[in-house]
Amino acid sequence: MKAFKFQPLLKQTLWGGDRIIPFKHLDAKMDNVGESWEISGVKDNETIVVGDGRSLNQLVNDMKEKLVGKANYERFGTEFPLLIKFIDARQDLSIQVHPTDEIAHRQGKSRGKTEMWFVMDSAPEAKLYNGLKMQITPEQYKEMVANDTICDALAQYPVKEGDCFFIPAGRIHAIGAGCFLAEIQQTSDVTYRIYDFKRKDKDGNYRQLHTQEASESIDYTVLPDYRTRYEARKNEGELLVECPYFNTAVYDLDEPMTIDYSELDSFVILIGMKGEGTLTVDGENMPFREGETVLVPATANEVRSEGTIKFLETYVLS
Structure with a gap:
């Protein structure tokens, strides 16, 4: 049975850059492309099979366990379980967090979001935030958001090609300016924006923050290192x-x-x-x-x- 490629969904964002279109060898003229959704079954954002016309969810519905596997079909039904993206950040993204499945259900969402990043050829000064570097309470978290010091509590990493970060649901994180990376995540678009550097959108308004929902979702555990350590080797997985x-x-x-x-x-x-x-x-x-x-x-x-x-x-x- 053949493999499938999909038409990407290009997302223009306030913080998007100019690397995705040439990286993907596309003949398109678009500015500020922050994301390319490569494989997506998210409602109203489904990718389409190249040369076929079916959406990813239609493909799952037609092929069932032949496409996703018997156990995955029993677990997820006709909803594809992963969302794959390329992300190009010309500016810092907001500080954010995603809930676990359990917390998402309590908050009326279908599921939470665990994800990972794999860094590609990024700018020399590129950095990102991943995890807490100091112990804080939910009350301190709200105070630090209010007085613009929340970044002081976060672990920051300079990044280079090949770096990898795992972001389980509940871990505070943010992609920094200059980062170019691939993202693998649960099929979920639930994101709670914690802090947005007092930026305004194109209409001059501050973007919405989700301080309360985020406080319920944050894992306040502090770890010594949040980078995924591995040995890069040629010609083996x-x-x-x-x-x-x-x-x-x-x-x-x-x-x-x-x-x-x-x-x-x-x-x-x-x-x-x-x-x-x-x-x-x-x-x-x-x-x-x-x-x-x-x-x-x-x-x-x-x-x-x-x-x-x-x-x-x-x-x-x-």
Whole structure:
């Protein structure tokens, strides 16, 4: 069964830059493109299969467990469980947090959001926030938001290509100016904006903050380090994240490699980070290069990669 590519949904934002369109080799004229939604089943933001016309959710409805795997279909039904993005931040994004599934349900939302970032070739001065560096209480959190000092409580990291950060639901975080990265997340668009640097939108208004909802969602645990540590190696997969919502590895290949998925009960998403090559999915070839994202159905037994290509591999184990 063949693999699928999708038409990206390009999102113009206040903080967006100019890197996504050339990175994806698109013939488009748009300014301030902050995000490219690569694979999305979010309502009213569903990506469409290239050369097919079906939305991702229609594809799941038609193929069911043949696309997502038996256990995933039992767990998620016709809703695809992951949302894949490229993000280009010309300016700092807001300080934000996402709720867990349990808290989201209490707040009337369908689910929470756990996610991860993999940094691509970013600006030399690029930084991001991830996690608390000091112990604070919910009351102190509200005070620090009100007096513009909340950033003083956050761990900040300078970033470079290859850096990886896991952001479980409840962890305060923000992408900083100059960051260019791939994001893998639960299919959810629930974001609570904590602080927005007193910026105004195009109409001169401050963007809405969600101070109360965020205070209910924040995990106030302090850890010594929030960066994902791994050893980058050529021509073999390196596990980055293993959690209930997705497993993700990185491959940096300059020689042919066949990946065996015959025992895996899940779809697989391959996200092109750098270079180009050819994927062969159960005997059918397709070109694959940086800026492209490919959905491999659960029925595929193996994928062979040829060329010089770096990509992320992600799937869901139920």
